[in-house]
Amino acid sequence: MCKGLSSLPASCLERAKGMRVKLTHLADKQEWSLHHKHRILENKAHLDLESLLCSKIGQRAFRGFLQSEFSEENLEFWLSCEEYKTTPAGLQGVKAQTIYTRFIHPGAPQEVNLDAETREAVLRALEEPNSDLFHKAQQHAYNLMAKDSYRRFLRSPHCFEALRAH
Template identity: 55%
Template sequence: MHREPADTVPQGPNQPCPSSTKSHVATTLLPAARQSLSDHAVGTDPPAERTGQRQRLSTEEATRWADSFDVLLSHKYGLAAFRAFLKTEFSEENLEFWLACEEFKKTRSAAKLASKAQRIFEEFIDVQAPREVNIDFQTRELTRRNMQEPSLSCFDQAQGKVHSLMEKDSYPRFLRSKIYTDLLSQTQRRLS
């Protein structure tokens, strides 16, 4: 979803971006996003860097991101590029929620399940949540009812709606974005 920026001061990497004007975004956020991509998506892979090997994103890998949204989400550099793009649109909460749900589904401790579910609900689902995702009333209420007895599937409907929203709305714009096209050009230039 496209959301007007909130008037907040960033506190860390997952906090909203400063938001006075679009020119502020163009002058501060976009270069930072591109630098992040060149450091992380196109540069070296930290574990490989420690062993002295450099692993670079290939044009073939970056091109495959256009095959499907799930291909993009399954690739760590694709995920980093998509996150940088969503930050420029002030809608990174969608991806953060989807990732939080994926991590939540890996919870094996029944004792931690309820507290993790509550944190996700309060951060992304509850009305006026700090990083509230754009879901319909029925989905929000179903998720609220699911919180009475949290299970690994309690966010499935909300996560599905957010996935669908990103796939139909943000993903096509990402594929046309300067972030993605520059990244493709950068990988192609390295080949020549």
């Protein structure tokens, strides 16, 4: 024990130890609270991505951010899938092939990062296209944006500019 503390009465030392335990507990609680708040913000951000994608100003700001990172393929794919859902049945085959060639085919100009299983499922479904053909692949691209690029976007000047414009 250091010289200064040895001269203190035992009751003071016991109270100091008790305070240290309480402060440690409080620090742990505060760390948990910050972690919990972070999780809530992550979930809120995930929900807000949908609002962003429904807004022309939001899409423009998010696209600008993604272009600055050379990673706009997920957004472009997601938007193409949304447009595809409203394509008349007679045109779905041609439109589906265009989307596949542009985004899904290995080596595509704007290839999205899909697992092999999803890629193969889309390829098989091209034989008999329907409005849900790209559903799983689109959801995968959405999740990638929500978990990765959207979080970075929230801290970017593009986001602040969009908020000012809105």
